Amino acid sequence: MKVAVIGAGWAGLAACAVLRDADANVTVFEAGRTPGGRARRVVHPDFGGQLDNGQHILLGAYDQTLALMRRLGRNPDMLLMRRSLRLASLDGQFRLTAPALPAPLHAAAALLGARGLSWRSRIAALRFMHGLKKMAWHPPRHWTVAQLLTHFQQPDALVASIWEPLCLAALNTPPAEASATLYARILQDSLTGHRHNSDLLLPCVDLSALWPDAVALRATMRYGATVRQLMPLANGIDVNRERFDAAVLAVPPAVAARLLEDALLQAQCPGLLNALQAFDYLPIATLNLRLASPWPLPEPMMLLREDKARGHMGQWIFDRSRLTGRAPGAELALVASAARDLADADRETVIGNLTTQIAEQAARHPARLAPMPAVEATELFIEKRATFAAVPGLVRPLNTTPWPTLTLAGDWTDTGYPGVLEGAVRSGQRAAQILLNR
Numbered sequence: 001m002k003v004a005v006i007g008a009g010w011a012g013l014a015a016c017a018v019l020r021d022a023d024a025n026v027t028v029f030e031a032g033r034t035p036g037g038r039a040r041r042v043v044h045p046d047f048g049g050q051l052d053n054g055q056h057i058l059l060g061a062y063d064q065t066l067a068l069m070r071r072l073g074r075n076p077d078m079l080l081m082r083r084s085l086r087l088a089s090l091d092g093q094f095r096l097t098a099p100a101l102p103a104p105l106h107a108a109a110a111l112l113g114a115r116g117l118s119w120r121s122r123i124a125a126l127r128f129m130h131g132l133k134k135m136a137w138h139p140p141r142h143w144t145v146a147q148l149l150t151h152f153q154q155p156d157a158l159v160a161s162i163w164e165p166l167c168l169a170a171l172n173t174p175p176a177e178a179s180a181t182l183y184a185r186i187l188q189d190s191l192t193g194h195r196h197n198s199d200l201l202l203p204c205v206d207l208s209a210l211w212p213d214a215v216a217l218r219a220t221m222r223y224g225a226t227v228r229q230l231m232p233l234a235n236g237i238d239v240n241r242e243r244f245d246a247a248v249l250a251v252p253p254a255v256a257a258r259l260l261e262d263a264l265l266q267a268q269c270p271g272l273l274n275a276l277q278a279f280d281y282l283p284i285a286t287l288n289l290r291l292a293s294p295w296p297l298p299e300p301m302m303l304l305r306e307d308k309a310r311g312h313m314g315q316w317i318f319d320r321s322r323l324t325g326r327a328p329g330a331e332l333a334l335v336a337s338a339a340r341d342l343a344d345a346d347r348e349t350v351i352g353n354l355t356t357q358i359a360e361q362a363a364r365h366p367a368r369l370a371p372m373p374a375v376e377a378t379e380l381f382i383e384k385r386a387t388f389a390a391v392p393g394l395v396r397p398l399n400t401t402p403w404p405t406l407t408l409a410g411d412w413t414d415t416g417y418p419g420v421l422e423g424a425v426r427s428g429q430r431a432a433q434i435l436l437n438r
Ligand SMILES: Cc1cc2nc3c(=O)[nH]c(=O)nc-3n(C[C@H](O)[C@H](O)[C@H](O)COP(=O)(O)OP(=O)(O)OC[C@H]3O[C@@H](n4cnc5c(N)ncnc54)[C@H](O)[C@@H]3O)c2cc1C
Pocket: 006, 007, 008, 009, 010, 011, 012, 029, 030, 031, 032, 036, 037, 038, 039, 053, 054, 055, 056, 057, 058, 225, 226, 227, 228, 250, 251, 252, 255, 284, 285, 286, 383, 385, 386, 387, 409, 410, 411, 412, 419, 420, 421, 422, 424
């Protein structure tokens, strides 16, 4: 079977891997120059050659992604730093560590033993977990995360320390807008099942090297090949006027809508077209810093406190030197999710504010961290359409289309997850499997 995969993000390449395993002849059309899409390597001379377009984390619960890596001979135990559930703030005021107990006891013990939370907050956190479990992890579909937290009377300090940063990290959507259903799904996946599901997995190599490069070696890759014409037919599909037996369309929904608009209207499927056009998006900013001398942080990933009025918008800081092993000096990456306010702001001001946020919060750490060394190089990436806004009631398309020769893939399809890597991988695998089963 001759198949076209359109888009070399994690969804398209996961589809490609399944199709190649079934001996399909696969051609991948990718508008960019690098495999990985929104999770890819960016070559950068100031940062030891390579950076990512944005700092990512994976979870122990990402079982399909981890299994795919293993099948491709990419050992997750070597390429990802695995940390059991542990959250600590850079200012040293908050710390939560899960002991080696079975799930969900490990999470309950972590919440009960959290430093920097009042007893009232700790008990409220347990009540929240218990309440979600009683709802079978399915809060009402129209609820936002803020409504869910209010329903379970979560104190402000607890929301600011744990629930809001988790919501931003997992859904890239502020609690007041975010879907309670998707939030509960992430909590359920990480806090139930095996204790290791809640592990944090931090990439030690660039995101394309994790596994996308390995899949790209197994297919015909066409980079810089933007697809502008797509015509599904009864027994095949034309891609840029070239005939294939079938295709997986693994591009963002707005691009899929443009490519399929005429065909969907002709096929009298305005519902799918409307769904593809209905997504809204939110930005994520990653500030990379190279420092003049080593500056090891207490943890490879730490929480930051936000102060929007001062432009201190970062939620997480990563000690990249510890992850990549690159020396000398130090490399940090700060992440600001749902960063609407940063997307159009003056870049130098943003870099200055975020750098101050790191230096000030580290200076408050009770272990008296050394002052932050001079900054030698900076790179601020703002992905304006980092993920879809994970709001309640969003209609997410299935992988199937009116045509048996065409399937859809992407983190935005109906995966049950917010816009995350595991959702993209699962969606790609399913889209490929549907074509193989037809
Ligand atoms: C900064 C940032 C941080 C993130 N952090 C995390 C995280 O910590 N954990 C997590 O799980 N997820 C995270 N995500 C989300 C994650 O990156 C995405 O869920 C995932 O990469 C989506 O993959 P995809 O294949 O669905 O889409 P994409 O990666 O967008 O793939 C679509 C591909 O199609 C190509 N394309 C578009 N139009 C055309 C065309 N006409 N012709 C040919 N090719 C085309 C694009 O160039 C792209 O390569 C983050 C995202 C960003 C941007």
